[in-house]
Structure formats: structure tokens, C-alpha cells
Amino acid sequence: MPPKRKQGSTNKTQEKKETKKVKKEDTASDAETGDGKKWSLKMLSWNVDGLRAWLKKDGLSVFESEDPDIVCLQETKCSESKLPKEAKDVKGYKSYFMSAKTDGYSGVALYSKTEPLSVTYGFDDTKHDEEGRCITAEYEKFYLVTTYVPNAGRKLVTLDKRMDWDPKFRKYLQDLDAKKPVIMCGDLNVAHSEIDLANPKGNKKNAGFTQEERDGFTELLAAGFVDSFRHLYPDKTAQYTFWTYIGNCRAKNVGWRLDYFVLSKRLIPQLCDNVICSSFLGSDHCPIKLLMQI
Amino acid sequence: MPPKRKQGSTNKTQEKKETKKVKKEDTASDAETGDGKKWSLKMLSWNVDGLRAWLKKDGLSVFESEDPDIVCLQETKCSESKLPKEAKDVKGYKSYFMSAKTDGYSGVALYSKTEPLSVTYGFDDTKHDEEGRCITAEYEKFYLVTTYVPNAGRKLVTLDKRMDWDPKFRKYLQDLDAKKPVIMCGDLNVAHSEIDLANPKGNKKNAGFTQEERDGFTELLAAGFVDSFRHLYPDKTAQYTFWTYIGNCRAKNVGWRLDYFVLSKRLIPQLCDNVICSSFLGSDHCPIKLLMQI
DNA sequence: CATCTGATG
């Protein structure tokens, strides 16, 4: 990313809008790196649970309130032919979409203020790529990968698909990482540790918290990547990004941390903050925000 | 029907409520027969296009605003197991339901202040009766039949079913008529004549206005029955009971008269009025109201 | 308890 802002400058327009619309805790506008450099890149990742429904709930307002450099969306559930114009033409952004072959299922999107050097879709796996789960944007200093990882399903009916995905996707990231540092984000459909969901005991056999899925995430980290939120806040409890609509779970904060920014280890010195924007409504997930000095 | 009211008496409670909630033109509270007798029986018929959706739109309020003796509903689209309690237990009424075998399809309901002498479902036709299209209530002085006639479908894919229905249902009514006069009501899924829809020219090959369907209705009338609305208002134009949701047709009154009260000819002397309650919202059909001195 | 599709009207 070649940000036009100078390092250390804050953007006053941004802060003003944030103050209006967003809780203080979700802004972190003065976040800085360990050695005191201010952020220069702001990214959002949000599982929107249906782009068209999210539009009706004024989801696009985050572009104004947050003025992010990059926005990644998951579960757009919208074939490209049905994409509303307003979703494609967000002022000031280039937009990229990857939809599933099956209508109304999966799908991801990427918005970028600056045009990436290149954009690619999927990772050369016929089966997984049919499901519209991955967009990669190459910037000068990093690769950005956004993904919607396969859900293991009720009664784990699609755990096989997920177990097929994990090593392939990990290898894909490692291959990218060999060329440039990687920022990967999205709905990884796993709560890594007990601290990452409200009810760990009751969910050990449920999609998103099986040992297999958790191990997949552990292996990803072992391959040279970092869970940026947990890196910054190793002991912070009750931090979730998803709450099922059923049973008023969001109000009770009975949730899961399923959405992540995962970074190549060598980007840690440039990590300023990772904020869970739990007050942002419009989906059963909330957005997460990454601030980098890059 | 053995009404508890005396002939000629009006019900003041009713009138009061009607004045509050309903357009003057929809009330006809002083309707009377040709020889000057006031109505004693008020019936409503309404295709609700999904009972549960209609409940959410406060459909049941017609029971209060109109205080009808009998209410017939069509297209309930609700299996009996899924019927909300509030729909079954309307205070002051007995309720009867016939649902289709296929969940969420067709279905009719009947509410009656006084308990009928008997209630029967369908008309002994295995195929048609599976679709929950007909309830018959026997009262002292008449049979009441409410029905949801098969729609001939897009591209007339179910015109055959409809053509099978018409003579069978007609025979059923004739057999009842041989015993007691009949009041039949419901969504007959046909606009009889050009005057009965906004766009007759364009719909001659569409469900609801094919020659076959129109002839079916003509034959019903020939068998000793009367279209009570058209009997009272032979030349009244732009009187519709259905408007597709598509393209703002209701606001433009681009509609169809598909809902009827059809009476045994010998009931005509007791007919006071038939009102199309076009201001009542809650469905793509509006209710129709029959006032009888009976 | 939401989102979608696809059938139905």
C-alpha cells in the first residue's frame, strides 16, 4: 500500500466522522506501533451475511464513518449479475468481487482506495474456487488476502471440505509469504482457543470449535503467521465478532471470535492496532479493523 | 344462520366502530333489501395471501372493526400445526381450517359467531381435497361454501387442474342447492367479464381471464347462481378485489375482480349489499362484504 | 433468527 498520508499524520476528517458515529473504543485513531509510529493504513473486514440485506441496513455507511483504505467483505451471497450498482460503485474505491457458482451462497468482495498492482481470485483449486471464497490483492509492500473459510456445517457435514481447505489455503499463504509479507483477513470460521468463544465447553463438537479446526489455525500460526488481535491482547476476554441471531445472543454477548487479521510475522513491528468494532450493526458479524504503519 | 338480531334492527356497536376505522363507502351499514328490510347477517371473504403475514399486518382487526357474523379466508398458506394461537382463538368465533397437504400452499379458513349445524371439508375429490380449498358450513337456512379455486398458473401450466375443478365444484354446489340455498364465496380466480379487470385485452391468454375460465363462471351462473356484486351493480367499473404487488398496481387501481359472493338465485330477495372493501390493507386482495337479510 | 433461492401467485 502506498498511502498518500505521511507517517504520523492523523486524518482530521476521519476523526470528526468517527466521533459522530462510532463509539470511542472502536476508533483507536491514535494507535501506533511499538516504537511510536502512527498508523498509515486502515483496513476493515466484515462478514456481511448477505450483501443486499446489509446494504438495506446502511452497511455502506462504514465507508464514510471510517474512511478505510481497504474494505474486505465476506458472505456477500450475491452473484455478480445481481450486485446492486451502489455496491459496485463506492466513490473513491476500486471494487472486486468473487461470487460462488451456487447463487446466493458464500462470496467475497474487496474495496481499495488505491488500485492494487494485481488482483487474483481463488487459489487454483477447482472445487474451492467455485465457491467464491478468496480474493488476493498485491500491493507494493504486501499481499492482501481476504477469505471466507468453509463452515464445517450442522452436524459437521462439511468438515471434510474444511479439512481439505485448511492445508491448501495455508500453503497458498506460505507461497505468497515467500515473495512479500501477507495480510490475510476474513471469516476463518474457527474460534482458536477457549478464550475466543463464550461457551467453549458446549461447542467442542460443533462447527467452528472442533479440535480439527482449531488445530488448522494453530498450524497456520506455526507456519509463520500471527493472530494480530490475540498478539496485541493476549488475555482480553469476551471479545467476539459473531453472535448467532438466535436467542438474543448479541445483547448477552454470547459470541465467537471468528473474524481475524492474520499477518506474516515480520509485519508485527508495523502493527498498530486491531479493533473489534462490536457496536457496528448490519450483520450477525461485526467488522474488525486493522491499523498498520506500512 | 339464526341471527340473534331482530330483522330491521341495526347494531349500534358495529356502526360506531365502522365509522371510526372504515371509509364510508365500505360500510353500507344501512343496506336493505329491495322491499326495505335491513340486513341481519354480515359476512366477509378475504384472500389473505399468507395468514401469518396477514396477522403481522394486523389483519385480525377486521373482526373488531366490522364485527362480522362470518369470516372466510383464502390462501392461508399455513399447515394446522403452524397456525398461531391468536388465529385459532378469535374471541366470539368458532374457527375451522382446511390446509393443503403441501406446506405453505393454498388453504382456507372459516370463522363463525354461531356454531354451524355441521362443517365439512372439501367435496369428496381426492386430488382437489388434498389442496385445502373448500369448507362448507351448514346453517339453518343456507349452506355457506368458501373456496380458493385453483389458479391456472403462469403460462397456464395448471389450466388442466382448473378445468377439472370447475364442473366438479359446480356440481357440488348444485347438489347443495337442491337441499338449501347456497352462499358461496372466495377467490374464484377468474375475472368474469371485461368490466371485471383493468386490462382485459392484454390478459386473454393469462390465468384468470382465459375463455375457458370465464366460461366456467358463466356456466355456474347458468346453473342457478348469481354474482351478487354484479347483480347489484351491473355497470360499475373499476371495481377490483386483487392487485398484483408488482409495479404499484393497487395505487393505480390496475386490478382484477377475482373474489365473489355467489348466491343461489332464490336468495336474491334477501340480498342487501355486496361491498368491495378496497381500503382494507394486509394482502394483495382486499376483503369483500356481503349483507343479507336472512 | 437471520440470509439466500425457488415455487407460487
Next chain:
DNA sequence: CATCAGATG
């Protein structure tokens, strides 16, 4: 452009 069911999450 509504309703519904059923798949999916």
C-alpha cells in the same frame, strides 16, 4: 412484489 419452504449459517 409479495407469500411461503427449505438450505445454510
